[in-house]
């Protein structure tokens with residue numbers, strides 16, 4: 001039965017997909033056909049999900065120079081075509097019309113965001129980080145010794161900055177991010193990417 005015949009028959013009989021399943025109709029060929037139509041004429045590139053150290057294999061379909069689909073690679077011995085929800089959403093990392101492309105700033109007390117130049121935004125972040133780091137820097141902490149006395153131990157850190165990773169931070173970004181924050185002496189880091 002072709003997809004068209006199936007849909008026509010289903011509509012005529014008032015049978016939805018749930019009904020089709022209940023009747024024991026195998027929908028897999030239809031789903032596979034729809035998937036083939038989706039990526040028809042596209043070139044497939046094997047790749048690796050960028051999000052965690054599991055390293056699931058992906059297939060990236062590109063048509064006319066644009067990424068049109070990303071799915072699990074059935075030839076990968078790691079994931080055999082499957083992806084977790086995060087990996088399955090990696091298409092949105094490449095193609096996302098909702099992504100903010102301008103730096104925005106909301107002044108203290110303001111209700112509205114205003115666009116600012118990216119260089120200025122980065123300078124503002126750097127100035128804030130330095131100010132907080134300077135104000136909260138801890139050179140040494142008191143540590144209790146085995147004999148009950150206290151001794152100074154070098155800490156050289158600041159707990160004034162906490163970094164919370166986002167779902168679209170990939171492995172390489174997280175590597176650089178850790179290097180930067182630890183280099184600055186901020187140990188409170190949560191990557192959210194399981195590295």
Ligand code: SF4
Pocket residue numbers: 049050051052053054055056079082083084085086087088
């Ligand atoms: S984020 Fe999910 S899909 Fe990506 S490598 Fe890790 S387990 Fe696999």
